[in-house]
Amino acid sequence: MKVTVKIQRFNPEQDSAPYWKEYSIDAEPTDRVLDGLLHIKNTIDGTLTIRSSCAHGICGSDAMRINGVNRLACKSLFKDVGTTVTVEPIAGLPVIKDLVVDMEPFMEHYRAVLPFFINDDPAPQTERLQSHEDHQRFDESTKCILCACCTTSCPSFWANEDYLGPAAIVQAHRFIFDSRDHGTAQRLEILSDPDGVWRCRTIFNCTDACPREIKVTQVIGEVKKEILYSKL
Amino acid sequence: MSATNSPRGFLAKTISYKGGIGHWSWILHRLGGLGIAAFLILHILDIFMVGVSKEAFEALLFIYHAAIIRPFIWALLFGVFYHAFNGIRIIIQDFWPHMFKYQKQMATAVWIIVLVLVIPLIGIDIMNLLTHG
Ligand code: FES
Numbered sequence: 001m002k003v004t005v006k007i008q009r010f011n012p013e014q015d016s017a018p019y020w021k022e023y024s025i026d027a028e029p030t031d032r033v034l035d036g037l038l039h040i041k042n043t044i045d046g047t048l049t050i051r052s053s054c055a056h057g058i059c060g061s062d063a064m065r066i067n068g069v070n071r072l073a074c075k076s077l078f079k080d081v082g083t084t085v086t087v088e089p090i091a092g093l094p095v096i097k098d099l100v101v102d103m104e105p106f107m108e109h110y111r112a113v114l115p116f117f118i119n120d121d122p123a124p125q126t127e128r129l130q131s132h133e134d135h136q137r138f139d140e141s142t143k144c145i146l147c148a149c150c151t152t153s154c155p156s157f158w159a160n161e162d163y164l165g166p167a168a169i170v171q172a173h174r175f176i177f178d179s180r181d182h183g184t185a186q187r188l189e190i191l192s193d194p195d196g197v198w199r200c201r202t203i204f205n206c207t208d209a210c211p212r213e214i215k216v217t218q219v220i221g222e223v224k225k226e227i228l229y230s231k232l
Numbered sequence: 233m234s235a236t237n238s239p240r241g242f243l244a245k246t247i248s249y250k251g252g253i254g255h256w257s258w259i260l261h262r263l264g265g266l267g268i269a270a271f272l273i274l275h276i277l278d279i280f281m282v283g284v285s286k287e288a289f290e291a292l293l294f295i296y297h298a299a300i301i302r303p304f305i306w307a308l309l310f311g312v313f314y315h316a317f318n319g320i321r322i323i324i325q326d327f328w329p330h331m332f333k334y335q336k337q338m339a340t341a342v343w344i345i346v347l348v349l350v351i352p353l354i355g356i357d358i359m360n361l362l363t364h365g
Contacts, residue, residue, distance in 0.1 A: 065249075067250065068248065068249060068250030069249070069250050069251065091245045091249070092245070153249065153251065155242075155245070155246055155249075155255075155258065158241070158242050158245045158246065159242050201258060201322075202254075202322045202325050202326055203251075203254050203255060203257075203258040204251075204252065204253075204254030204255070204332075204335055205249070205251045205252070205254060205255050207254075207332065207335075208251060208252045208254070215332055215333075217325070217329070217332050217335070218329040218330060218332040219329075220329075221325065221326055221329025221332065222329050224326060224329075225326075225327070225329065
């Protein structure tokens with residue numbers, strides 16, 4: 001099938017503002033948008049800049065706004081997105097070139113929530129075992145691949161880039177509800193900052209955008225409740 | 233690198249993002265809130281005029297009676313009801329996060345409740361306008 005791919009282009013070294021460029025390609029309905037973009041780059045216009053790595057929805061490097069919503073290009077099939085596709089960079093992070101954004105502000109928020117295991121108890125001889133029920137408590141948030149689809153779909157983040165954003169909260173949730181971790185109080189303190197969870201307005205764009213189908217808004221809600229009840 | 237989060241950029245992102253019902257509910261909730269705030273200021277100004285003089289107070293009353301203003305009053309009516317019921321939905325979802333799975337149904341229910349309440353009220357107002365001018 002014939003597909004028209006409309007891409008937002010921007011090279012800050014040359015262009016004063018982003019502009020749209022259209023490419024017409026042949027694609028199979030089961031081809032992914034990523035295949036289309038790589039085809040354009042490899043055979044039509046080598047100046048197009050994109051980022052991808054695994055091409056299987058695992059590394060999270062090819063998040064972009066496809067037909068107006070955040071998606072992974074490697075998980076979006078042409079038969080689902082249609083024959084006229086608009087592709088633009090995810091919003092709220094500085095554009096380095098074309099579809100590649102600077103992930104550093106996003107990663108800074110990720111690091112801010114202490115996304116690592118904290119437990120100063122002497123290490124046991126065997127693993128730190130955990131019951132199935134205890135694991136289920138945070139299983140949802142282990143699925144995050146840090147693609148930034150959620151954070152850059154969030155109006156609260158667009159309004160205030162200091163807001164930690166859904167992804168950082170999901171990552172914090174993964175440790176806050178881990179029965180083996182001892183850093184909960186520290187993390188809840190960080191997240192109860194004005195730029196923490198309370199900037200979430202329960203809009204649900206993050207849940208709709210997550211390519212891993214994480215119940216992001218629910219996860220954030222659980223953290224909000226934990227902070228609230230820990231202060232009562 | 234391009235600048236990101238200016239107020240203009242924020243508006244452009246908000247309008248261009250093709251989010252689901254949650255996105256549009258949030259926009260409407262905010263517009264309703266702004267409408268209520270604007271009307272409240274008008275209302276305070278209006279009441280303040282009583283202290284100035286009876287004539288000054290009555291001069292402002294045209295705002296509520298002029299036919300051309302009525303659609304704004306209806307929009308305000310919708311805004312107040314929408315803001316209230318959507319607010320309740322958000323409170324429910326914040327306190328019972330697992331209700332997230334009914335988000336779309338709840339957002340739709342808000343619309344239905346608000347329309348069921350607002351349409352008859354607007355109807356009554358139109359009837360009054362037609363019979364009493
Ligand atoms: S390229 Fe790795 S997630 Fe899409």
